[in-house]
Amino acid sequence: xxDFSPTELAxxxxxxxxxxxxxxxxKNRPDAYEPRDTMVSxxxxxxxxxxxxxTAGVFLALYLWVWxxxxxxxxxxxxxxxxxxxxxxxxxxxxxxxxxxxGHRVRWFWASHVNHHSSQHYNLSTALRQTWTGGLTxxxxxxxxxxxxxxxxxxxxxxxxxxxxxxFWIHTEAIGKLPRWFEAVMNTPSHHRVHHxxxxxxxxxxxxxxxxxxxxIFGTFExxxxxxxxxxxxxxxxxxxxxLLWAVFHEWIGMLDDIRRAPWRHKLSYLLRxxxxxxxxxxxxxGMIRDRWQERRSQSEPEGTEEAIASERRSA
Amino acid sequence: xGMVVQIIGSLVAILxxxxxxxxxxxxxxxxxxxxxxxxxxxxxxxxDFDPVAVAVDSGGRAALLRTADGRIALLRMHGTHxxxxxxxxxxxxxxCNADRRSALEVNIGERRFGPASLAIAxxxxxxxxxxxxxxxxxx
Numbered sequence: 226x227x228d229f230s231p232t233e234l235a236x237x238x239x240x241x242x243x244x245x246x247x248x249x250x251x252k253n254r255p256d257a258y259e260p261r262d263t264m265v266s267x268x269x270x271x272x273x274x275x276x277x278x279x280t281a282g283v284f285l286a287l288y289l290w291v292w293x294x295x296x297x298x299x300x301x302x303x304x305x306x307x308x309x310x311x312x313x314x315x316x317x318x319x320x321x322x323x324x325x326x327x328g329h330r331v332r333w334f335w336a337s338h339v340n341h342h343s344s345q346h347y348n349l350s351t352a353l354r355q356t357w358t359g360g361l362t363x364x365x366x367x368x369x370x371x372x373x374x375x376x377x378x379x380x381x382x383x384x385x386x387x388x389x390x391x392x393f394w395i396h397t398e399a400i401g402k403l404p405r406w407f408e409a410v411m412n413t414p415s416h417h418r419v420h421h422x423x424x425x426x427x428x429x430x431x432x433x434x435x436x437x438x439x440x441x442i443f444g445t446f447e448x449x450x451x452x453x454x455x456x457x458x459x460x461x462x463x464x465x466x467x468x469l470l471w472a473v474f475h476e477w478i479g480m481l482d483d484i485r486r487a488p489w490r491h492k493l494s495y496l497l498r499x500x501x502x503x504x505x506x507x508x509x510x511x512g513m514i515r516d517r518w519q520e521r522r523s524q525s526e527p528e529g530t531e532e533a534i535a536s537e538r539r540s541a
Numbered sequence: 542x543g544m545v546v547q548i549i550g551s552l553v554a555i556l557x558x559x560x561x562x563x564x565x566x567x568x569x570x571x572x573x574x575x576x577x578x579x580x581x582x583x584x585x586x587x588x589d590f591d592p593v594a595v596a597v598d599s600g601g602r603a604a605l606l607r608t609a610d611g612r613i614a615l616l617r618m619h620g621t622h623x624x625x626x627x628x629x630x631x632x633x634x635x636x637c638n639a640d641r642r643s644a645l646e647v648n649i650g651e652r653r654f655g656p657a658s659l660a661i662a663x664x665x666x667x668x669x670x671x672x673x674x675x676x677x678x679x680x
Contacts, residue, residue, distance in 0.1 A: 251565040259568035259620040260559050267555040345622040465624040465654050
């Protein structure tokens with residue numbers, strides 16, 4: 226039975242690539258890194274490894290219990306069924322798309338996932354800015370269909386590890402657009418820059434892990450348009466602090482505070498509705514921000530552009 | 542034991558990378574250089590915010606911007622990037638006098654954000670405008 230963690234083995238490679246990107250930044254874009262931000266991002270990475278190790282046993286036990294009731298049996302030596310690996314990898318990536326989309330659209334999930342987005346920088350250290358509180362959400366539920374189907378939890382964990390390794394290198398501004406065929410199928414630095422952007426047109430777009438095709442299929446794809454506007458990274462309400470613990474828990478604190486203050490009939494909505502939703506319409510969701518931007522854009526541009534925007538929306 | 546070694550190794554790697562970033566001078570010293578730049582940053586960071594009045598701190602670390610309808614935003618450098626906040630009813634401002642110079646200390650009401658001190662012209666006018674927001678919201 227395979228017993229290894231691809232992400233742990235990849236750590237020396239991560240360190241080397243961060244060093245190489247820092248040298249690139251030194252020569253070309255000194256503002257691409259900020260030592261205090263790097264410190265916070267890398268501490269997130271270390272803390273998430275520890276948090277993951279503490280909760281992994283619980284989730285593994287749950288998955289192994291569910292695995293008893295699997296629909297397909299790959300046999301006692303399931304790891305020798307070679308074709309199961311790529312199938313598992315693709316299905317795990319589909320799972321990643323949905324868990325990631327929920328991570329942005331449900332505030333309970335966002336309270337955990339916001340950690341990955343709260344840096345105003347976009348570099349390889351941002352890739353390691355992983356949450357400590359993923360175990361407090363229902364993210365684990367999304368893997369259950371794969372387990373039920375018959376994929377062994379270790380096979381899923383290894384595929385998820387390779388998925389995470391793939392996503393490391395796309396967190397950079399050092400690489401522009403890649404060949405069209407690659408951009409069409411794979412998640413790339415260009416597509417993922419869009420995902421980390423807070424410009425209204427880019428909000429809640431490009432949720433893919435490895436294959437960008439999921440965004441194209443499910444209608445959440447947006448092309449990067451560097452010639453039209455400069456990307457701003459981070460979150461709509463920027464943290465404005467390099468305090469690690471505040472960065473880890475700020476959204477949990479905000480959400481629990483909102484639930485505490487809200488009238489009873491709205492309390493659950495603060496947990497389950499999208500970030501930015503409020504019962505008194507005092508805040509804005511990403512959809513509201515984008516709609517207002519679209520409206521302003523169509524008003525300020527000459528006749529005929531509205532049709533172009535509508536067609537852009539259809540093709541996205 | 543293996544986990545402890547891994548944690549210590551990771552901590553050493555983190556400190557090494559941060560040291561390298563520091564030694565290479567990454568990040569630098571970013572400032573708001575002009576009123577025009579402050580306007581541009583505010584338009585970028587705040588949706589539908591078109592300032593008509595701007596006051597940039599003489600050190601370039603922060604700026605205040607006001608729209609025609611009386612909304613005020615605080616722009617503050619956070620590392621190499623600016624952070625913007627629209628001032629709400631919990632915002633307050635006091636004019637401080639030190640070394641024969643006036644500075645406006647703006648508190649946006651967020652504990653973690655902390656106060657911003659701005660050496661700007663006509664700090665009393667900006668204080669009055671900030672106070673007016675709180676009054677209007679409480680009325």
